[in-house]
Amino acid sequence: MSYSYTATKTKTFTITNANYLASKLKTDLKRIQRFYGSPSDIEIDKYEAEIAQFLKHGYMKKISYGFKKDGYWIEPTLIYTASDIESSINDDPGKIRPGRDISGAYFYSFLEYSSEWYELSENEKEKFEDLLPINRGTSDVPGINGYLEEDRTYASGGKALSRSSVRSLE
Numbered sequence: 001m002s003y004s005y006t007a008t009k010t011k012t013f014t015i016t017n018a019n020y021l022a023s024k025l026k027t028d029l030k031r032i033q034r035f036y037g038s039p040s041d042i043e044i045d046k047y048e049a050e051i052a053q054f055l056k057h058g059y060m061k062k063i064s065y066g067f068k069k070d071g072y073w074i075e076p077t078l079i080y081t082a083s084d085i086e087s088s089i090n091d092d093p094g095k096i097r098p099g100r101d102i103s104g105a106y107f108y109s110f111l112e113y114s115s116e117w118y119e120l121s122e123n124e125k126e127k128f129e130d131l132l133p134i135n136r137g138t139s140d141v142p143g144i145n146g147y148l149e150e151d152r153t154y155a156s157g158g159k160a161l162s163r164s165s166v167r168s169l170e
Contacts, residue, residue: 017157018056022048024154027093029065032076035098038107046133053132062112069105072145076100077166087155095151111136
């Protein structure tokens with residue numbers, strides 16, 4: 001006689017997982033602040049709280065933080081892409097390169113919404129946005145002056161954030 005069975009493993013992504021991933025972004029932003037003077041501590045705290053909520057609810061596709069010059073992201077800029085893919089990789093934050101030329105640039109953040117966001121009613125979107133510490137407007141996706149290098153992955157609770165850094169061609 002033979003027996004077989006199947007097991008299903010389910011992970012629930014909680015606010016604790018979202019806060020953990022948001023803390024990795026916060027550490028990256030603190031490193032940018034240390035090297036380049038922006039963003040401020042208050043802005044970093046708001047970005048951390050905002051991203052935790054977007055991650056928890058699955059409303060974020062990508063988020064970018066960095067310096068924008070003439071409509072283009074320049075180094076140092078970090079672009080995070082959210083996924084539901086389980087990853088065994090959970091890197092430490094960091095590896096922000098110091099000494100890049102940011103003259104004439106300003107710190108900027110750009111959020112791209114997930115398909116789940118677009119499935120919400122306008123009322124649901126407004127209720128969610130009212131809970132956030134940041135009011136975002138609309139604009140075009142900035143281009144990239146250089147290229148992207150995928151360099152970190154942060155994971156928790158069955159979700160992952162892949163980080164790409166803008167690198168200059170010089």
